[in-house]
Amino acid sequence: MQKxxxxxxxxxxxxxxSLVPASASFGVAYGVLxxxxxxxxxxxxxxxxxxxxxxxxxxxASVIRDGGxxxxxxxxxxxxxxxxxxxxxxxxPHFEGSRLRRFFESQLIVxxxxxxxxxxxxxxxxxxxxxxxxxxxxxWVGGTALGVFGxxxxxxxKRFGLDAAFPALFLALLITLTVSRRGVLAAVAGGLIALxxxxxxxxxxPVIAASTVCLAGLRRR
Amino acid sequence: MSTTxxxxxxxxxxxxxxxxxxxxLLSGRELPLRATGAFELLAPSLLAALxxxxxxxxxxxxxxxxxxxxxxxxxxxxxxxxxxxxxL
Numbered sequence: 667m668q669k670x671x672x673x674x675x676x677x678x679x680x681x682x683x684s685l686v687p688a689s690a691s692f693g694v695a696y697g698v699l700x701x702x703x704x705x706x707x708x709x710x711x712x713x714x715x716x717x718x719x720x721x722x723x724x725x726x727a728s729v730i731r732d733g734g735x736x737x738x739x740x741x742x743x744x745x746x747x748x749x750x751x752x753x754x755x756x757x758x759p760h761f762e763g764s765r766l767r768r769f770f771e772s773q774l775i776v777x778x779x780x781x782x783x784x785x786x787x788x789x790x791x792x793x794x795x796x797x798x799x800x801x802x803x804x805x806w807v808g809g810t811a812l813g814v815f816g817x818x819x820x821x822x823x824k825r826f827g828l829d830a831a832f833p834a835l836f837l838a839l840l841i842t843l844t845v846s847r848r849g850v851l852a853a854v855a856g857g858l859i860a861l862x863x864x865x866x867x868x869x870x871x872p873v874i875a876a877s878t879v880c881l882a883g884l885r886r887r
Numbered sequence: 888m889s890t891t892x893x894x895x896x897x898x899x900x901x902x903x904x905x906x907x908x909x910x911x912l913l914s915g916r917e918l919p920l921r922a923t924g925a926f927e928l929l930a931p932s933l934l935a936a937l938x939x940x941x942x943x944x945x946x947x948x949x950x951x952x953x954x955x956x957x958x959x960x961x962x963x964x965x966x967x968x969x970x971x972x973x974x975l
Contacts, residue, residue: 705891716899726894736893743898749933750905756926758909759918765911772910773903777937781930788927830957833941837958838965840934849931856932860939865948872944876936883924 673785675797681782682798688831689720689778689802693809696723700814703731707814714810718776718803722746725869745870752877753780760792774799778832781839848883855879 693714700710705727717723722743729739753775761768774796783794844853856876863872888896918926942958943949 705895709891709895713895713899716895717902719902722898722902726898730891730894736890736897739890739894740897740901743894744901747898747902747905750902751908752929752933754906754909755913756909756918756929758913759916761910761914768910768914769907772907775906781934784930788923788930830942830954830961833938833954833958834961836934836941837938837962840931840938841965843934844931846927848928852928853931853935857935857939860936861943861949864940864944868947869940869944872940873933873936876939877929877933879932880925880928883926883928885921885924 673783673791673794675793675800678779678783678791678794678797678799679801680797681794682778682801682835685778685831685835686801686805688829690805690809690812692720692829693806693811694813696720696727697810697813697815699724699731700727700810703727705730710814711807711811714807715803717743717747718773718806719747719750720806721869742869745868745874748870748874749777749877750775752880756788757790757792757795760790762792771796774803776802778802778835781836784839784843786843786845852879852882855882 696714697710700713700723701707705713710723710727713723713726725742725746726739729735729742754772757775757780761771763771771792776799779795779798779802780790782798783790783792785791785794840853844850856879859876859879860872863875867875938958942954943951
């Protein structure tokens with residue numbers, strides 16, 4: 667049997683490598699959408715570099731394209747990114763070094779980097795998260811730039827079926843990570859809540875509601 | 888400021904703050920023991936919700952399309968690969 671590779675930033679990058687084409691092409695798709703929405707050239711690229719969270723950016727750009735208000739666009743995006751507050755608090759103890767360093771490293775938290783750096787029991791390996799984030803960041807920002815400057819020619823990534831890559835990876839991680847009975851119950855409950863709320867609640871809310879399942883794990887004093 | 892820039896600045900500020908909140912304000916101290924049980928369950932519940940929303944999520948709707956076939960095929964392939972690896 668093979669010895670498990672020691673956790674490192676390289677290992678983190680390796681674990682998300684399969685998502686590179688999907689991430690870059692969704693960056694392109696976001697860039698194209700942003701231009702169509704009239705967001706200009708600089709704003710979408712800057713947004714990818716600062717917000718660095720696909721679904722929220724797509725939501726915000728769609729609202730702008732449809733002529734919605736600032737409040738609607740920001741509200742949708744903040745709702746979608748609310749889960750990052752839970753993730754950030756949950757993995758806080760793993761970060762070290764100066765405040766500035768922790769700040770910059772924390773910006774590499776995205777669903778994918780958080781998911782692949784799990785080492786069981788809700789703990790993560792910080793170096794794997796950083797390695798994964800450092801690989802995804804240029805894909806996302808570079809993809810956006812490519813989309814902004816003439817991504818029309820590249821076409822719709824959905825055509826290549828790349829949109830199945832994200833749920834497939836999350837599912838694979840879910841299966842490998844969820845070993846305890848409580849974990850399985852939490853996954854089933856979370857999935858069901860998301861499924862029930864999907865047709866009736868605004869985007870983002872199903873995921874936030876599902877993540878509150880974890881409160882059931884609060885230990886009694 | 889135009890709508891676009893307001894959105895870019897506000898969404899950016901919120902997201903940066905969300906991601907930084909834990910590592911910047913809480914790092915270096917152990918989370919209360921009471922909370923660790925909850926954080927253990929965050930990964931399975933959140934991952935399951937992401938799988939559902941990304942596989943069948945539409946605009947406030949459940950949409951069954953090629954994505955589901957892709958994810959289903961991935962499960963079968965993963966199960967086969969695991970079974971094969973264990974058999975060898």
